[in-house]
Amino acid sequence: MRRRERRPPVVVVFLAALAVAFFLLPLVGLLQRAPWSELIDDLTDPVVRDALRLSLVCSIAATALAFVLGLPLAWVLARTEFPGRHLVRALVLLPMVLPPVVGGVALLLAFGRRGLVGQYLDDWFGIRLPFTTWGAILAEAFVAMPFFVIVVEAGLRSLDRRYEEAAATLGARRFTTFRRVVLPLIAPSLVAGAALTWARALGEFGATILFAGNLQGETQTMPLAIFVELQTNLGGAIALSLVLLAVSIVVLVSLRDRWFPA
Amino acid sequence: MKRALVALAALAVLIATVQPASAQQKPSGELTVFAAASLTESFDAMAKQFQKKYPDVDVKFSYDASSNLATQINQGAPADVFASADVDNLQKTIDAGTVTPPPVAFAKNRLEIAVEKGNPKKIKSLADLKKSGLLVVLCADQVPCGKYAAESLAKAGVTVSPASKEENAKATLSKVSIGEADASIVYVTDVKAAKGATSGVKIPDKVNVIASYPIGVVKASQNATGAKAWVKFVRSKEGQAILRKFGFLPP
Numbered sequence: 001m002r003r004r005e006r007r008p009p010v011v012v013v014f015l016a017a018l019a020v021a022f023f024l025l026p027l028v029g030l031l032q033r034a035p036w037s038e039l040i041d042d043l044t045d046p047v048v049r050d051a052l053r054l055s056l057v058c059s060i061a062a063t064a065l066a067f068v069l070g071l072p073l074a075w076v077l078a079r080t081e082f083p084g085r086h087l088v089r090a091l092v093l094l095p096m097v098l099p100p101v102v103g104g105v106a107l108l109l110a111f112g113r114r115g116l117v118g119q120y121l122d123d124w125f126g127i128r129l130p131f132t133t134w135g136a137i138l139a140e141a142f143v144a145m146p147f148f149v150i151v152v153e154a155g156l157r158s159l160d161r162r163y164e165e166a167a168a169t170l171g172a173r174r175f176t177t178f179r180r181v182v183l184p185l186i187a188p189s190l191v192a193g194a195a196l197t198w199a200r201a202l203g204e205f206g207a208t209i210l211f212a213g214n215l216q217g218e219t220q221t222m223p224l225a226i227f228v229e230l231q232t233n234l235g236g237a238i239a240l241s242l243v244l245l246a247v248s249i250v251v252l253v254s255l256r257d258r259w260f261p262a
Numbered sequence: 263m264k265r266a267l268v269a270l271a272a273l274a275v276l277i278a279t280v281q282p283a284s285a286q287q288k289p290s291g292e293l294t295v296f297a298a299a300s301l302t303e304s305f306d307a308m309a310k311q312f313q314k315k316y317p318d319v320d321v322k323f324s325y326d327a328s329s330n331l332a333t334q335i336n337q338g339a340p341a342d343v344f345a346s347a348d349v350d351n352l353q354k355t356i357d358a359g360t361v362t363p364p365p366v367a368f369a370k371n372r373l374e375i376a377v378e379k380g381n382p383k384k385i386k387s388l389a390d391l392k393k394s395g396l397l398v399v400l401c402a403d404q405v406p407c408g409k410y411a412a413e414s415l416a417k418a419g420v421t422v423s424p425a426s427k428e429e430n431a432k433a434t435l436s437k438v439s440i441g442e443a444d445a446s447i448v449y450v451t452d453v454k455a456a457k458g459a460t461s462g463v464k465i466p467d468k469v470n471v472i473a474s475y476p477i478g479v480v481k482a483s484q485n486a487t488g489a490k491a492w493v494k495f496v497r498s499k500e501g502q503a504i505l506r507k508f509g510f511l512p513p
Contacts, residue, residue, distance in 0.1 A: 108442065
């Protein structure tokens with residue numbers, strides 16, 4: 001047993017309390033101004049309903065995209081050696097530190113109608129991403145996928161390779177081994193990575209409004225609706241914010257065992 | 263917590279009492295102007311002239327949709343002056359007691375259709391905006407330019423389905439200048455300020471809307487002298503000449 005620490009220094013406790021207040025006060029501010037009596041009306045408003053539906057669709061689709069593309073990428077990063085691997089890894093991480101607005105501009109210049117790739121998508125296939133729900137999904141995947149890749153890569157790295165070797169000696173093919181042995185073993189990483197990715201995608205604002213625009217039912221996700229509503233309808237904006245706050249709390253609580261071992 | 267608040271309040275009082283004494287004669291110090299996005303270029307130019315006249319003043323701007331700025335000011339944003347692209351949003355701050363009445367009109371503006379350089383889609387009127395396959399972006403309904411565009415379209419009896427409703431006039435125009443959208447409805451001054459990045463298609467007077475721009479001093483301003491000087495300058499011959507140069511009409 002460790003001996004009990006001495007009384008912590010007053011200054012440290014004071015600063016820590018200040019930090020807690022800093023996190024707590026914005027929440028209190030939101031809750032105390034919440035139009036509780038009109039909340040139902042606010043939340044059944046068509047703008048809010050559309051934004052909520054669209055946010056769910058886009059964030060889930062972005063997470064699915066992260067799964068489909070991010071899992072192979074995580075595997076390549078964790079299991080293979082190739083020149084420039086560190087560079088690729090840094091590139092994958094970049095959207096995590098890049099301001100989302102910059103991401104939005106970059107996406108526009110790459111996938112926009114006059115963009116690097118976008119002009120061919122438009123000319124050859126008639127595919128247009130800006131101002132479409134697909135654009136919103138792409139913007140969210142761009143900023144959120146790194147979370148999935150990083151978490152899953154770490155999961156793969158910490159895996160004991162002997163399980164796979166055992167499966168291989170028993171005659172399992174590579175894909176069978178991956179599906180029956182590796183995937184179940186890294187399931188916790190997949191879940192945590194997906195949850196983080198989903199939460200980040202749900203909150204995406206900057207890249208979405210720049211790349212996908214802002215249209216009710218098409219590209220106006222919750223954060224965009226909050227931003228626009230705030231200009232004329234503080235109550236509506238607060239109601240929407242409360243929904244996102246509730247979602248965040250649910251994510252946090254459901255993942256608490258992974259992140260906050262008691 | 264309480265003691266810290268008291269200390270902060272004391273500090274605020276101290277600053278408030280010290281500053282006016284030195285600022286009494288000549289405007290000086292930092293001046294924060296909240297202005298409609300459509301005023302970006304003209305106010306930037308105006309700040310240069312203003313600072314020539316009052317070298318001790320440091321003018322800073324926050325340009326955005328007037329509706330957004332009004333919300334920010336009503337929530338206590340540290341602005342000194344508020345210049346709105348419509349009467350309603352300035353009135354909103356006056357009603358909330360954050361801006362001192364009366365609002366002072368300083369300019370008028372008109373709408374125009376902004377199209378890609380050279381008008382490749384050959385748009386001639388508001389009615390052309392409902393052509394199928396045409397990507398039209400408008401300002402959001404909550405924003406003055408969106409409200410004006412809706413009025414103008416209603417006058418012309420045209421219903422368009424926009425691809426996006428952008429957060430302010432500049433964002434709306436940029437979607438056209440970057441080539442993502444074929445057309446948008448913004449202010450005449452926005453097209454002019456874009457300096458050839460987009461072309462403008464005139465909207466006839468009969469279906470156009472005149473936007474009236476009022477300005478006011480924020481009640482909680484820490485630099486009331488500077489704020490008043492700015493309002494006076496905007497209304498002066500010099501300030502009006504700059505606004506004219508950027509395509510604004512007299513108030």
